[in-house]
Amino acid sequence: MTPLDFVLSLALISVAAGVLGSLIGLGGGVVIVPVLTLLYxxxxxxxxxxxxxxxIATSSGAAAAYVRExxxxxxxxxxxxIATTTGAVSGAYLTTVLPTRFLFVxxxxxxxxxSFTTFRRRHADQPLAVSHDRIANYFNLHGSYYDPAEQREIPYKVVGTKPGLALMYAAGLVSALLGIGSGALKVPAMDSAMHLPMKVSSATSNFMIGVTAAASAGVYFIRGQIDPIIAAPVAAGVLLGATFGARVLGRVPSKTVRxxxxxxxxxxxxxxxxxxxFP
Amino acid sequence: MTRPNVPAGAPERPFSDQPPVEALGRSGRRTLSPEEAAEMAEKVRKVEVVISLVLRIGVIVSVVVIAAGLGLMFARHGAYLPVRGHFSYHRLTSRSTPFPHSFSSLGRSIASGQGRGIIVLGVLILILTPVMRVAVGVLSFVYEKDPPMALVTLYVLAVLVGSFFLAGV
Known part of the structure; x- marks a missing residue:
């Protein structure tokens, strides 16, 4: 396989990773890391x-569309x-202290x-009409979105900001420690703990993961972990896939996304x- | 299909760019008068368009720079191209592969017209896109006259910028 074959095939796989990542609010690392280590x-x-x-590519590519819509x-x-970036920075310091194997388990x-709690909520996607959460009320974190699949405007209230913040801190910590899991904890934090609608959770997670990743990207660059010939097809492919995936989310029913x-x-x-x- | 929070007989609101009034408001307990809410709706919409634009520009610029770098790399290294060639990509993706990973080596690489230097520049533009988005977020909350949220965003920006310095960039 010559470098050209490598770049073209990896770009194609990255398009798929971008579509999947933008749809469910994850970074696409789920696809990219195993493909690179096991296949290449x-x-x-x-x-x-x-x-x-x-x-970062999934986040910026998809969020451009999601914010506009x-x-x-x-x-x-x-x-x-606040919580994710603080978690990401403290995670960078904890890497030397905590055993990685324990963290993975x-x-x-x-x-x-x-995944169990998200699955259990699969039939209930009724947004809340009232919130007594003082932080959510003070900062007015409530919102409303237009759902093209249901063809109506859906207003919703936010609760559980404290457990939400705690989970977001953990998400930032884990993403800095293990280089993964940015969105995997963010979506459940917003969907299950804070009662944001599933599609809003996915779109908002997409919006946030870029910032969490950027907080540790400097370290990766200096350590020489960003190889241009790998990064180029991944960035280009994922951006293309995420831009396309962002057009799909609105039309898919929440249940499918979940x-x-x-x-x-x-x-x-x-x-x-x-x-x-079994390391 | 029933719609919550809408009195019976109210006209069906088609998809509009404006967020509905009940979803608006700034930090604090104060509720908005209808005029303020209308003004707020316009501001919120403007902010959304600007943030979306910042992300889109960052993404497009980085893709163009990355593509240019890739093109240059393949143009300068004929051995990378042939489909049946013997040059394996493994020589470019091993731990010993040389590529820029500091600003001084990046500068040298770009100055000598190396494609991989230009690719790294494009990737750095991509990494900085979310940082730019947060910076615009601070300004947008100042524009919406919402000091608590402006402070929140400013904190995020400070942590982000600090993380780059902590990394030794």
Whole structure:
């Protein structure tokens, strides 16, 4: 395989990763890291660097469309970024202290649990009409979006900002420590803990993951983990896929988005447990 | 199909660019008068368009720069091209592959017209796009006259910029 074949084939796979990532609010690292390590036999460190690039590409590519279509909750997203960026920076310091194997097992179990809670909520997507959450009321994090699949405007209230912030801190921490899982914790935090509608959770997660990833991208660049010949096709392909995927989300029913998300979450959780138990 | 929060007989609101009034408001307990809400709706819409535009520009510029770098790389290295060639991509994706990973080496690489330097520049533009988006977020909350949210966003921006310095960039 020559470099040209490598670039073209990886770009095609990245388009698929971008579509999937933008639809369910994940960074596409779920696809990129295993493809690079198992299929192309690329060093794991370089694969993680490419995954960070893929996260930022998914986020910026999809969020441009989601923000314009008012699918993203800008206020809630920017508010919760307090916790994700703080988590990402503290995670960069904890890398030397915590054993990675323990983290993989712990994170795997957390994701298994959140895939279960997301699955259990599959029939109930009724947005809340009242909120007594003082933080959400003070910052006015509530919102409304137009759902093209149901052809109506759906207003919703936000609750549970405290558990939401705690989960977002964990999401930032984990993404800095393991280079993955940016959106895998963000979507359940907003969907299950804060009761944002599923599509809004996905779009807002997309909006946020770019910032979380950017907080640790500097470290990856300096450590020499961002290889241009891997990053170029990943960035270009994912951007194309995410731009396309962002057009799809509105038209798909919430239930489908949730189902796809749960399946991907189960896959990641098994992947994490495998890495922790049989490294 | 029933719509919540809408009195019976109210005209069906078709998809409009304006956010509905009940979803608006700034931080604090104050409720908005109808005129203020209308003004707010316009501001919120403008902010959404600007943030979307910042993301779109960042994405397009980075893709163009990355594509130019890739083109240059393949133009300068004929051995990378042939479909049946013997030059394996593994030589470019191993841990010993040389590529710029500091600003001084990036500058040298671009100055000598290396495609991989230009690709890294494009990737850095992509990495900076979310940072730019947060910076615009600070300005937009100042524009919406919402100091608590402006402070929140300013904190996020400070942590982001700080993280780049902590990394030693």
């Amino acid at each position: 036999h690329v060093d794991i460190r370089l694969a993680i660097g490419a995954s960070i690039v893929s996260v 008012r699918m993203t909750n800008l206020r809630a997203g920017m508010f919760l970024e 712990f994170f795997g179990l957390v994701l298994a649990y959140s 189902t796809v998300f749960v399946i991907v979450l189960v896959v990641i959780s098994l992947e994490m447990l495998q890495k922790g138990i």
